[in-house]
Amino acid sequence: MFGRSRSWGGGGGGGKASRNIHSLEHLKYMYHVLTKNTTVTDHNRNLLVETIRSITEILIWGDQNDSSVFDFFLEKNMFVFFLNILRQKSGRYVCVQLLQTLNILFENISHETSLYYLLSNNYVNSIIVHKFDFSDEEIMAYYISFLKTLSLKLNNHTVHFFYNEHTNDFALYTEAIKFFNHPESMVRIAVRTITLNVYKVSLDNQPMLHYIRDKTAVPYFSNLVWFIGSHVIELDNCVQTDEEHRNRGKLSDLVAEHLDHLHYLNDILIINCEFLNDVLTDHLLNSLFLPLYVYSLVNQEKTGERPRISVQVSLYLLSQVFLIIHYAPLVNSLAEVILNGDLAVFSSKVEPDIQKSSVKAGIRCFIKPSETLERSLEINKQKGKKRLQKRPNYKNVGEEEEEERGPEDIPEGTESPSKGLKPSGESEEIEMVIMERCKLLSATEQNITDEEKSAAASEMCSWNRPFLEMVYNALECADFDYYAIFVLCLLYAMSHNKGIKQITLERIQLSAQDAEEKNSYNPGLAERLIRIMSYAAQPDGKIRLATLELGCLLLKQLVFNKHGSIIKDVHLACLEGAREESVHLVRRFYKGEEIFLDMFEDEYRTMMLKPMNVEYLMMDASILLPPTGTPLTGIDFVKRLPCGDVERTRRAIRVFFMLRSLSLHLQNEPETQLPLTREEDLIKTDDVLDLNNSDLIACTVITKDSGQVQRFLAVDIYQMSLVEPDVGRLGWGVVKFAGLLQDMQVTGVEDDSRALNIVIHKPASSPHSKPFPILQATFVFSDHIRCIIAKQRLAKGRIQARRMKMQRIAALLDLPIQPANEVMGFGHSSAATSHLPFRFYEQTRRSSCDPTVQRSVFASVDKVPEVFTRVFL
Secondary structure, three states: OOOOOOOOOOOOOOHHHHHOOOOHHHHHHHHHHHHHOOOOOOOOHHHHHHHHHHHHHHHHHHHHHOOHHHHHHHHOOOHHHHHHHHHOOOOHHHHHHHHHHHHHHHHHOOOHHHHHHHHHHHHHHHHHOOOOOOOOHHHHHHHHHHHHHHHHOOOOOOHHHOEEOOOOEEHHHHHHHOOOOOOOHHHHHHHHHHHHHHHHHHOOOHHHHHHHHHHHHHHHHHHHHHHHHHHHHHHHHHHHOOOOOOOHHHHHHHHHHHHHHHHHHHHHHHOOOHHHHHHHHHHHHHHHHHHHHHHHHOOOOOOOOOOOOOHHHHHHHHHHHHHHOOOHHHHHHHHHHHHHOOHHHHOOOOOOOHHHOOHHHHOOOOOOOOOOHHHHHHHHHHHHHHHHHHOOOOOOOOOOHHHHOOHHHOOOOOOOOOOOOOOOOOOOOOOOHHHHHHHHHHHHHOOOOHHHHHHHHHOHHHOOOHHHHHHHHOOOOOOOOOOHHHHHHHHHHHHOOOOOOHHHHHOOOOOOOOOOOOOOOOHHHHHHHHHHHHHHOOOOOOOOHHHHHHHHHHHHHHHEEOOEEOOOHHHHHHHHHHHHHHHHHHHOOOOOOOOHHHHHHHHHHHHHHOOOOHHHHOOOHHHHOOOOOOHHHOOOHHHOOOOHHHHHHHHHHHHHHHHHHHHHHHOOOOOOOOOOOOHHHOOOOOOEEEOOOOOOEEEEEEEOOOEEEEEEEEEOOOEEEEEEEOOOOOOEEEEEEEEEHHHEEEEEEOOEEEEEEEEEEEOOOOOOOOOEEEEEEEEEEOOHHHHHHHHHHHHHHHHHHHHHHHHHHHHHOOOOOOOHHHHHHOOOOHHHHOOOOOOOOOHHHOOOOOOOOOOOOOOOOOOOOHHHOOOOO
């Protein structure tokens, strides 16, 4: 849509001038061509287009090299020719080329003086208000791109070329916002960019700010809110009609568009223009968030006149609001209604003649504006012209006229600019029914004790708080966590929103994790969270991993203060019960799969590398659909139910890890047994080892990349290493490669009894990723006997390493452990077990019950001097 239709290199004209197109002389020649072709015809259309291009090239060159070029351009008033060409209705080809060249011209002008030349005489504004054929996509694309380029040039000096204080007109802004709901997303994005650039500049220009507030803010924001709400209803319809996950592409697009809306609203709010923020906050609260989002939490009857969306969509959208928007007056008011409000907020009924009813009757209804944005702007423009004759002083535009104007002067359905606005000296929040009640509550809550707060929080459902009651009831999810995951996201988002006052969250005792004075917590919420964990640990649990992880995050935040955990013994005991259930659940799958060890280590690695990111979770449209148990949907494993024994095993392992980590964290105990392989305890490349009296096998390692090298093969308890002699010390070796035995594959070579093919894979970063080989080589030994010895040592070492790790998992699960000297037939005498390979285990790193403390060896090797030994895990 935004592609250029012609190359930029074509040149018009000929003769002597064409030999130096970047010069003042060539510009004079182009001017001569324009004067001879003032009327556009089929014969000179191409010539005029190329002439305009050449003029633009020369202007860009002159901006950098020759100021006389712009002097001549201004002297001859050459912009008039551009306007004349447009006004002749010369066809789309000329219009497209003219807009394209103007866009390129303004993009590349860097000197302010040159820019002032181009913007003078109001010709640019005349082009902006020209009636183009916007049904043509290419014209629309270049036009909106032209407006965006101009908006990027706005500053305190250039704004006067666009905003006319005397005529009270701002064509760049008003023409742009007319396309706020254009079907093409790129156009809508450009409009948002333009408006944000305008709002930033308006902070330093009071007349312009008053114009935006009084003439455009109410119609623009009311229509914008209606557009966003209509989009939300479309999103909800898509969710309710796509239970089979067939339209996930469309749903993802709708969710992405709504996120763009919220980020745009937040961008407006963080500009921190009080006038605009008051109007926008008023419309968002009273025309969208309360009447559509919050109202849908408790009213799902389809018989009423008010529009509604489903509960899951409402919770999802509210979570996004609190995650993205942090503007205090807005999020505080919204949080107050959710946590402390009742249906009195919506006591006013929608009357058929809603436009003629009182403000309160319609202020919390999601209704379509009575006038389109374009019509509203035209009405306000006409009013401005009448007032201009009456009062030329614009310091208080839109304030005194309200007193002089009667009700009959207000168009039907159009709100007065003073409604929802505050005078510049005021900083009060928008009045709502719920706010008065909250003020009374806050006054009484300041003097109550922590015990009274806890008791009040436990009895919150008996209060008339239907929205909060719905939120807590959704956490009862023994068979269905569809709503629970959204409630957890909502509570998380509210507790992490910087704009919400702590006193608002303390009403349900949900404050920040590092709160200094928190000595109690909400027992009702804690019990519901612990029940979710208990449900997740059941064999047939329907709790998704994402829901469980969110519950763990919230519980940590709930029962922790700056000094540590304040969880009660009874709740800790319930949590320990859930952890024990998770242990029993993993026991059912222990050794049930041949790859249990690989799954166990992979799940722990994944959990540590990819902790829950709630912002990313709430960007995923797939969680809006009912939970599914098939991987064919492409939904991430943590966001759906398991399918088959392998996924059930993975889920059980992950539940065990989460609850174990939470239990240790609440009891302030360190993790001493996980991970099974600690990176700091492994042999690494370039380590220097004492290999005196160790069993080493010389071999030639042949790889595709590095050719062939001579190395010595050494086998440790968990690793195999390739070393070369250290030139500085006899009997010492430098490690050139080290890999885990458990990830190794050894096969013989058919036509060579002295060779082995060895492949060692790097642990996969995800269960679905293909294993990446970190070593893939052929090992050639001096004879077949040494080859057989190496093969047996590596094969048995792999089995032993995996078996020892399985023993450590058994210890974690409180299962009986097979003695190490009976593992896979590797029996050793007590004297043999005291002899270790070239590294031995530092027993202080593990507890006495760790089965790997007493470890067997694979070959008869002499003990290495203790002073040179290295720690190995």
